[in-house]
Amino acid sequence: xxxxxxxxxxxxxxxxxxxxxxxxxxxxxxxxxxxxxxxxxxxxxxxxxxxxxxxxxxxxxxxxxxxxxxxxxxxxxxxxxxxxxxxxxxxxxxxxxxxxxxxxxxxxxxxxxx
Amino acid sequence: xxxxxxxxxxxxxxxxxxxxxxxxxxxxxxxxxxxxxxxxxxxxxxxxxxxxxxxxxxxxxxxxxxxxxxxxxxxxxxxxxxxxxxxxxxxxxxxxxxxxxxxxxxxxxxxxxxxxxxxxxxxxxxxxxxxxx
Numbered sequence: 001x002x003x004x005x006x007x008x009x010x011x012x013x014x015x016x017x018x019x020x021x022x023x024x025x026x027x028x029x030x031x032x033x034x035x036x037x038x039x040x041x042x043x044x045x046x047x048x049x050x051x052x053x054x055x056x057x058x059x060x061x062x063x064x065x066x067x068x069x070x071x072x073x074x075x076x077x078x079x080x081x082x083x084x085x086x087x088x089x090x091x092x093x094x095x096x097x098x099x100x101x102x103x104x105x106x107x108x109x110x111x112x113x114x
Numbered sequence: 115x116x117x118x119x120x121x122x123x124x125x126x127x128x129x130x131x132x133x134x135x136x137x138x139x140x141x142x143x144x145x146x147x148x149x150x151x152x153x154x155x156x157x158x159x160x161x162x163x164x165x166x167x168x169x170x171x172x173x174x175x176x177x178x179x180x181x182x183x184x185x186x187x188x189x190x191x192x193x194x195x196x197x198x199x200x201x202x203x204x205x206x207x208x209x210x211x212x213x214x215x216x217x218x219x220x221x222x223x224x225x226x227x228x229x230x231x232x233x234x235x236x237x238x239x240x241x242x243x244x245x246x247x
Contacts, residue, residue, distance in 0.1 A: 039158040
């Protein structure tokens with residue numbers, strides 16, 4: 001198992017690393033900022049992705065990293081979106097895979113690993 | 115590991131055909147639907163990018179006019195950066211002067227019948243040729 005963490009800031013990446021470390025798996029964990037996420041996805045071929053969907057990406061049309069990432073995501077790669085924004089602010093298409101932080105690690109594990 | 119290529123195409127039905135053709139030739143596509151998106155993904159892929167297959171007409175950015183010949187800018191950038199590139203369009207060069215220029219002056223291989231398989235195989239041969247030179 002290889003988990004790709006995607007976030008726009010170091011604190012958020014560190015937070016995601018902590019979550020990944022507590023999932024209880026032997027996964028290889030790799031990290032990327034949004035700008036590099038597609039390249040990392042295509043080169044590293046992770047089995048799972050944890051993607052920080054921050055507010056700018058949801059509301060500012062200049063930020064299209066998530067849309068680009070989504071259209072390049074292989075169908076068999078499991079992904080969880082997360083962020084501190086309320087679910088109602090998340091685009092409708094993405095709500096089913098969005099987790100609002102903070103969240104219990106068990107819920108996070110269930111969403112990512114099934 | 116399959117070679118990574120940038121695929122620039124805005125129409126969903128064509129994207130599916132292109133992906134299938136690229137996979138058959140052993141490529142892994144990084145998909146962009148607009149010029150801006152293509153530039154962003156191109157920059158992110160850096161040295162991992164083996165080549166580019168681009169449509170001719172697609173929007174500069176999301177929600178903009180899809181009839182702009184943004185593919186020319188992509189092709190010219192590829193030529194300048196010495197990245198193998200093929201244009202895949204359904205526009206005939208007899209009706210489109212700028213396509214004539216990319217084809218005849220820049221000598222960029224072009225499918226005028228939107229033949230993704232031909233485009234993928236042509237790109238593959240360009241990449242192999244580049245590897246040997």
